[in-house]
Amino acid sequence: MKHASLVLSIGLALMLTACGKTNPMLEQHPDYIGNWQSSTDTLKIEKNGQVTYKHNEHQDQKxxxxxxxxxxxxxxxxxxxxxxxxxxxxxxxxxGKSFKVDHAPYKENGQWKMQVNGQVYTKK
Known part of the structure; x- marks a missing residue:
């Protein structure tokens, strides 16, 4: 039982350490990390490389x-x-999903923005 607890503790410690590290692909692009919002999408890029993308669009045609x-x-x-x-x-x-970077993150009037897949996102 002690052995199982020790293995579990080590596993949890390694997982927590890994969560705090920046994904190697993002190390050269830290400006992308954060919560981004466009008129129809949200894009959350975490430093560990996890991305959450949500798209909601509603259109009425009469x-x-x-x-x-x-x-x-x-x-x-x-x-x-x-x-x-x-x-x-x-x-x-x-x-999966592909994102074309039209304009890398930049500052405009004190706010971070980027253009991806033709949409302008603002960092929240």
Whole structure:
């Protein structure tokens, strides 16, 4: 029993240590780390490389003959699998998402902004 507790304690200590480290892919790009918001998306990039992406878009289309309501929702939480100056990817395959960096993080009027996949995000 003591052996199992010791192994569990060591495992927890290693996990907590790993959570505090910056992902090697983000070490050269620390400005990306944080909570970002656009008009339809939220993008949370953690220093350990975990990314949470949420997309919510609602559109109403009315014509004389019909009324259509469209809702698009995505919710992805995955690790960064690729990162460079032009793009980054999270997850893999159909369970992943690619982000094209149109404009790397920059300061504008005292606020951090970046443009990804054609959308401007502001750091919160």
């Amino acid at each position: 014509t004389p003959e019909s009324e259509v309501s469209l809702t698009e929702h995505s919710d992805i939480k995955a690790a960064i699998t690729q990162f460079d100056d032009n793009s980054f990817e999270i997850g893999q395959g159909e369970l």
